[in-house]
Amino acid sequence: MPKQNEKEIMQKMIEVANLIEQDKNDQTTSVEDMLYYQNFEFKGSGLAEKHLIIAKIVNEKESITTYQIYSADAKELIATVNEKGKIHFRAEYLEALREIDENYLKC
Secondary structure, X not given: OOHHHHHHXXXXXXXXHHHHHHHOOOOOEEEEEEEEXXXXXXXXXXXXXXXXXXXXXXXXXXXXXXXXXXXXXXXXXXEEEOOOOOEEEOHHHHXXXXXXXXXXXXX
């Protein structure tokens, strides 16, 4: 990966970490790790995204690990994953998918 891209990704990760810190409700949670994915597919959904940052959030008091999934480009939270591994997409993200194709999310 070229140095410039690496620096840009690191800057985006710092910005996302700052967003998480601003939204934190308590002092028992912390960002344990962050990973950048150039291409990411949500298993079993057929949905794929480019340029995601996934933050591993640990609640040390309750021994719970969750994840927050951000668009690296927009620096917006698009989904969370609870301690049981269930993904919850934000309504704004689902609406953006519907704008792309109204039939996309029909079951």
